[in-house]
Amino acid sequence: MVTAIGRRRFLGWAGAGAAAVLAGTGAWDAGVAAAAPRATRGTDPFTLGVASGDPAADSVVLWTKLAPEPFAADGRGGMPDRPVPVLWEVADDERMTRIVRRGQVLATPELGHSVHPEVGGLAPDRVYHYRFRVAGPGGAVSPVGRTRTTPRPGDTPSSLAFAFASCPNWGDGHYTAYEHMVREDLDLVVFLGDYLYEATIDETKRGQTPPASAVAEPTDLASYRTRWALYKSEAPLQAAHAAFPWITVFDDHEIENNWAADVSEDDDEPDQDRAVFRARRAAAFATYYEHLPLRAAQLPKGPDMRLYRRLSYGTLADFTMLDTRQYRDDQSCGDTWTTDCADRFDERRTILGAPQREWLLDGFTRSKARWQVLGNQAPMGLTDREPGPVTEVNTDPWDGYVADRNRVLGAAADAGVPNLVVITGDRHQNYAGDLLRSFEEPGSPVVASEFVGTSISSKGDGEDVGEQLRAIQEATPTLRFVNDQRGYVRVDLTPGEWRSSFRVMDRVERPGGSLSTRAVWAVEDGRPGVVPG
Template sequence: MTQPVSADHELRAAARHLGRRRFLTASGAAAALAFGTNLPDTARAAAPLDPKRITKDPFTLGVASGDPLPDSVVLWTRLAPEPYEAASGLPAETVTVGWEIAEDRDFLLTADEGSTTAHPEYHHAVHVEPGGLEPGRVYYYRFRVGDWTSPVGRTRTAPATDAEVESLRFAAVSCQAYHQGYFTALKHLATEDVDVVFHLGDYLYEYAVDSAGGARAYEDRVLPAHFDKETMTLEDYRLRYSLYHADEDLQAAHAAHPWVVTWDDHETENNYADDVPEDGGNAEKFLVRRAAAYRAYYENMPLRKPQQPQGADLRLYRRLRYGKLAQFDVLDTRQYRDNQANNDGWKVPNAESEDPARTVTGAEQERWLIDGWQASDALWNVLPQQIVFARRRNRTQDPSPVSMDAWDGYPASRERVLDGARAAGVRNLVVLSGDVHVHYAMDIKEDYAKPDSRTLGVELVTTSVASGMDGAEHPEDWEVMLKANPHMRYFDGRRGYLLVRLDRKGLRADFRVVSKVTSPGGTVSTARSFTSAAGDPGLTEV
């Protein structure tokens, strides 16, 4: 019989995975529960489950792949015969899961296969990293438990690191509040021809979802009452991911393409900053919540082993290459940032917000980014991240407020990053952003007070999948934002996603919008398209 583990033992285990400051601020029994979530103890592993005892489909949450390398890709699923139950309908026992990846959809040409263990400590999530794959090609994959077989997923490896890639096509999505609409944009994204999808944050929202699914206003089913509260505990976050992953359109988009994910704030709590919660409350209690949120995030995303959480920390920033054509430096602008200045919101910049010591990335991630640019030989350097990078004013008169939650609230941090890009000789900088539930196309300027100053790169901001409900082509602030920001080439408040094509001559960005999300059946169209020439940054409407 397994002996109970003392709170002191749990805290000592946590200390091995946390920095001294973070450990000292997170003490007590609550922290022990939150931080005692490391790898399962294989020496005392739970008993294996006889697969014949699984009488319902365990693959209700679909399949996914992500973080493609030239010879490998992450394969993901999570076993959940009863996805809306806390334990997902499985006992606290290990489950053996078979997996297979093949060159064809019929699995006649197997590239790799094997089995792995789904541990109850990880909510029966599965992360597989098959190796020995060929670069730049499509593969198909599936999982098996007993007599049950998962849906088939389609994925694609990255090209060889030194490959002279002619072109690359990718998508960017963000902000999918389940309670504010259907994931119609993802349904259409599943049919697009792209090499990879970047999710730029707010994969889920912590807010309560009522029995009718919020704006979805279900008439044919009732959601359990445990969704109708804000997520706080590990169980809360796990259940919320189950709700999202059970969505057919989200499953379709995951099964169609490999995804590269990064978070923003709502995966944990709105507008948090490092260990500071939204309301500025107790850091110790918040780190316990953050540990639960980060744990559930890893369990439910196609992430590699280096992204396993260590208590309240999870290193999410990482680098991917697509031959010599593009380098993607994926950022985390939540976990390491200084608290928002001036009590957050839209405020006129002052000495606090313009303090040169302030950072949105943290010093270590900033060095990692700039060092990566110094070593890059890619034609395009793309920065998938969360919050708006370019300056945004919300009135034409001086002084104008700017968003304290975006890079505008950390101007010294932004300048250091741009200085690093200039010093590294980055000529084709593309920043991908989400967060704000609108499409923007913007030039990144050397001096925003001088519209004719040098353009240092371009920023492409994707609107939300569902957050904000149907939205409008011209939001209330549409006219003033365009006038106050001459570098803003486009602004659209509808739901949708972004498509980008890179080649050796230039970039093309297609801003896709859907007609509605508050009821099923929305159509998709391209609202606007822009290009930017390689070596001569600046957006031009097609």
């Protein structure tokens, strides 16, 4: 009989270092794997699927999480309180007959039995397939996933195709958009935040009842895990993860609506303690890492997580992923739509924090890429919703942090960044717009472009252009296109042109919705600002 592995012995294994093993990225002794107990009691441990992410020219991170009972109220997913060895394989073919890399990692209770092996030694700009297996006799085998490495750092590929998406609110509709996304010929997917929503699920538009363990608003490790399980169990989402490598960042709802650094949405309530919110943030960050294909560099340290990072696609594009939540000042003027808020112009206020902002600006001057892509959470450009002389904006996006917006866009202009394009989520609406050096100065030049993508399902079916959105477009001349349906944005990028195709659903509240291209907007090389495609 094999006994449970003691924590001291577990931490003593250090073939790749204890930290790497804890992160689910480190290899360990194969002899132990052969004798390891079966951990899943004869049920499927791969209920949450497989994924890959953060691709590089020679490597990619793979992901899975063992959870034969994903909605178990204790948050353990039906797994034992001990490490479980997991084998991974990468092949040239979908049938997994030409194996090019293989290894073993430990799925540990500390990380909810998730694993994140970082597979190196791969060829650039190449499609690979991968799978996992629970080690030991009769170990369960995962579905096969597909991934792709990026071109060599000095190469300029002729094209890049990717989609960006955000905001799949489970209660508001079905994830049919992902079913259509899987049929696209994409190199990668960029996810811009609100992977899940934290509010109590009182009722749903999709006509389905969630498991009891996933209904209440999550505040601790177990409840965040069951909420994640609800979202990750969606078959269309699993298929999209298995089809393409993803680059992900969070926004607010993965933790709590409109949080700002150490400040909870409920910070103005007398009983709200910032230490309590930091504990909640730590639980949310832990489960964010547990459920996504992130590298060890993104492993949280309590309530802190380094998520801003830069990924290159040869010299065609640099993807600079921002974190506009963790380092920001609290929202000004009551965190709402307002026509009278002098604080939003305060030079001391920041949405990025000084270290991240300096890192971003330094990247502008160092990059050799033709296109600079900022993965951003909430609209950077002006979104005024009051036609006429009065300006009414929301202080949660960059409109509430005007000085930081002007610093970033001004620095890009001064550095001569040839093609700066911001891709954004959060708003549950589609926009194509111009970014000015300063929206407060008449005649300020266009220095960049922004494409805001709608939600996968949040807000339900939607419509082409509703009353509020019509007012925003009328009041904001820099917004050239608006739309209020669900879906995602497909981007086709070449050295000479960026083309954004707004892919919209006719419905999401009922399954089986159809997809169409509502509009195409483009950016021409060396000419900032959007033009009809």
